[in-house]
């Protein structure tokens with residue numbers, strides 16, 4: 536019964552969108568098969584950097600500490616000498632979600648500039664830290680190519696197993712719940728500091744010093760109903776979730792207890808997050824701690 540209602544409302548929505556907003560109606564209105572796939576027929580894939588470039592990363596191959604690496608699945612600032620990203624930014628909507636299984640094909644990233652050390656699939660072996668995805672595997676299930684991109688080692692950070700598999704995973708799951716409910720999300724996450732506590736205790740580096748173990752893992756999430764011109768649709772009432780977690784195996788599993796402000800993450804990292812959003816809106820949403828549901 537529910538799906539019938541979705542089909543009817545979805546068809547009505549598509550028909551009206553085909554008239555008013557051709558940019559977003561990528562599915563022809565007269566295609567009942569497409570309509571029946573989802574109640575959320577207007578979800579699209581949009582720019583992974585629509586909320587801005589937090590650190591002013593550039594593609595100069597001598598920018599060793601703030602190198603802009605762009606893939607169709609996500610964008611990042613990579614730090615050659617830490618062997619991990621500073622931050623990774625991506626768009627999430629149901630348009631990115633499909634049925635491709637987890638590929639588990641961890642691999643060095645051959646697109647790094649020549650001469651740069653390439654962290655390998657076994658670089659974290661025996662360290663007591665997980666190969667923790669920044670952009671999660673399960674956010675990119677539309678194709679084998681999309682999912683495989685998330686397994687590039689440039690997308691990984693050494694993450695305490697309990698943080699990665701519980702706290703972080705719970706928030707990742709919640710983000711997909713929001714996407715499947717008709718929202719689109721802009722997610723920016725990263726890590727900072729040096730030294731964490733994994734399954735084998737405290738460490739500052741692994742892979743003979745070529746990969747830094749971060750002290751903290753943070754994430755900022757902007758939640759919007761599906762639509763276009765997203766940066767300009769962020770208002771003072773838009774839900775923005777920010778968390779900052781210790782990279783420590785004693786972490787609590789409830790991500791909600793690590794909520795903080797975007798301002799605090801900006802102060803800790805020196806970045807300007809959500810820089811594509813108007814300054815007045817930023818000042819409001821970045822100084823507020825989210826108090827919304829956590830599942």
Ligand code: MN
Pocket residue numbers: 581719761762763764765
């Ligand atoms: Mn959009």
Ligand code: MN
Pocket residue numbers: 801807808809810817821
């Ligand atoms: Mn900002």
